[in-house]
Amino acid sequence: MKYFIxxxxxxxxxxxxxxxxxxxxxxxxxxxxxxxxxxxxxxNVYIKNFGSYQEDLxxxxxxxxxxxGAVWVRNIDGFGSIDDxxxxxxxxxxxxxxxxxxxxxxxxxxxxxxxxxGYAQVSLAVQKENYAFRMYTKVGFEIITETxxxxxxVCRLN
Numbered sequence: 273m274k275y276f277i278x279x280x281x282x283x284x285x286x287x288x289x290x291x292x293x294x295x296x297x298x299x300x301x302x303x304x305x306x307x308x309x310x311x312x313x314x315x316n317v318y319i320k321n322f323g324s325y326q327e328d329l330x331x332x333x334x335x336x337x338x339x340x341g342a343v344w345v346r347n348i349d350g351f352g353s354i355d356d357x358x359x360x361x362x363x364x365x366x367x368x369x370x371x372x373x374x375x376x377x378x379x380x381x382x383x384x385x386x387x388x389x390g391y392a393q394v395s396l397a398v399q400k401e402n403y404a405f406r407m408y409t410k411v412g413f414e415i416i417t418e419t420x421x422x423x424x425x426v427c428r429l430n
Contacts, residue, residue: 273335273372277381280330280342288319288330291342295364297402317348318362327359329389331382333374341365343378345386345394352397352424354416359386361396361427363404375404379411387429394429397422 280287292310295318309315322328322344330344345359352360361382365375386394396413398405399422413425 273369273374275333275335275340275369275372275374277331277333277378280332280339280344282323284332284339285319285322285330287332287339288322288342288344290366291344291364292316292319292362294366295362297399297404299401314351317350318344318346318360322346329359329382329385331378331385333365333369333378335369335374340369341374341378343375343382345382350397351422352395354395354424354426358393358395358426359391361394376407376411379407383411383427383429392428392430393426395424395426397424 289310292315293307296305296309298304325346327345327347330342332339333341341364343363345361347356347359350360363375363379396408398408405423408425411427413427415423416426417424
């Protein structure tokens, strides 16, 4: 599959609503979580007014002139926040584009760019049951703490 990675343009930021929904781990795929969940303040903070924070950065994967995946970072008080100096990482792909290495490529490119910008680390939260956990460890994320359902992970960039 031939795709390429680029920065998401400001005119495309509305696409982040779909990618935020796709980032939510669905325990029961036959009974998916309502799409309205992304309107909840604790979740919407990942995309609300994206581009308004200096640290906002989003890369996307494009295939056949369609954005099929996105990885973005923000300095927010989210589920995987550690402090106000460490941006939080979010990633998702449209379901039919998973399993082709696109997510790993997106993550590696984002980690490279964050390192170039001088960030020392980046964090994320992932549910323990989420298959993406393996991908996160593969690119260098390590568990630093956990809750009953989630791991909080950090990738050190230096």
